Amino acid sequence: MFDAHIHLDWYQSNEQKKIMNTLEVNGMIAVSSDLKSCKKVWQLSKQNPSVFPAFGWHPEQPLPTDQEIIQIETMIHENHKQIVAIGEVGLPFYKRKEDPSLDLQAYIDILERFMALAVQYDLPIVLHAVYDDAATVCDLLVKHGVERAHFHWFKGDKATIKRMIEANYMISVTPDCVYEKEIQYLIESYPMELMMAETDGPWPFEGPFQGKMTHPNMIIEVIKQIAKIKQLPMQHVKEQVEQNTKLFYRLMDRF
Numbered sequence: 001m002f003d004a005h006i007h008l009d010w011y012q013s014n015e016q017k018k019i020m021n022t023l024e025v026n027g028m029i030a031v032s033s034d035l036k037s038c039k040k041v042w043q044l045s046k047q048n049p050s051v052f053p054a055f056g057w058h059p060e061q062p063l064p065t066d067q068e069i070i071q072i073e074t075m076i077h078e079n080h081k082q083i084v085a086i087g088e089v090g091l092p093f094y095k096r097k098e099d100p101s102l103d104l105q106a107y108i109d110i111l112e113r114f115m116a117l118a119v120q121y122d123l124p125i126v127l128h129a130v131y132d133d134a135a136t137v138c139d140l141l142v143k144h145g146v147e148r149a150h151f152h153w154f155k156g157d158k159a160t161i162k163r164m165i166e167a168n169y170m171i172s173v174t175p176d177c178v179y180e181k182e183i184q185y186l187i188e189s190y191p192m193e194l195m196m197a198e199t200d201g202p203w204p205f206e207g208p209f210q211g212k213m214t215h216p217n218m219i220i221e222v223i224k225q226i227a228k229i230k231q232l233p234m235q236h237v238k239e240q241v242e243q244n245t246k247l248f249y250r251l252m253d254r255f
Helices: 013-021 035-047 066-079 093-098 104-121 132-144 158-166 181-189 216-230 234-248
Strands: 002-006 027-030 051-055 085-090 125-128 149-152 170-173 195-197
Touching: 002 149, 002 195, 002 216, 002 234, 027 035, 035 051, 035 066, 051 066, 066 104, 085 104, 085 149, 104 125, 104 132, 132 149, 132 158, 158 181, 170 181, 170 216, 181 216, 195 216, 195 234, 216 234
Parallel strands: 002 027, 027 051, 051 085, 085 125, 125 149, 149 170, 170 195
Antiparallel strands: none
């Protein structure tokens, strides 16, 4: 099994050690959020063979300097054969809710630069694109010819869900599927063949996870919940989700 989306570099070093020492899954896709994050994720991947790095710039923050984006692009150019994806990238939905005057076009321009790199190096792209932003990002994916897209912790309307399914875009489900009706509906609606499991750690969860450090092992509970909702044997769901992640991120040669 694989945690398909985690911010491993956001954990404290003692937490990172605890995760690695108690890991019950095969590996994790460690996404980046800025230049400093890319460097940390790269270092963590060199120290731990179960950490698969992705380079990108997270949109829920003030705009970066052009120099920072150029440096991230350079890291992608230099290491495109070793990284497994470009991400996390996308559009600032929550930040724009706080500040409606935000210049969305500037964020779109950055996202398009990363999409161009995804196409250039045939890498999947990991997307932060929820609700209204998801439709915009779908348009951009078509515009740039990006086919391997992973909408992590996706939330959106029925029309966008239908469009994403038709385009074979992947989603990943978080531990809140145990208690969030919106995510449970998404599981009902989305094909098993296009689904992965993630934690988005260190983001904290409620319900049975209240007060616990978010750990990649929590995806075991995600698998159980998917099996329950889909009314399928857990082993079948586990194998399907694992296969989905391996194929999408091209981990087949490593396992």
